[in-house]
């Protein structure tokens with residue numbers, strides 16, 4: 001399975017062997033990675049699971065609900081995503097997830 005490397009805002013790294021069927025947000029919560037709040041539990045309505053994604057393979061397109069949440073982020077970058085909308089799969093490659101300074 002692909003490896004997910006979470007990098008906190010202060011540079012602290014956490015490497016996790018991913019589990020198929022979980023989202024990146026669920027992986028972070030399961031392994032107590034700081035920096036993702038996930039207040040809505042993965043419904044794409046809070047935006048507190050924002051992250052910056054670095055992958056070699058193509059990610060699924062941003063859906064309208066995710067887009068509306070990302071649009072509220074002042075720190076949005078071209079690789080911003082909601083981690084609750086990113087499904088982990090065996091076919092996907094390793095991922096690096098950088099976490100923002102704060103969730104809002």
Ligand code: FES
Nearest residue numbers: 040042044047084
């Ligand atoms: S957990 Fe709320 S938008 Fe992702």
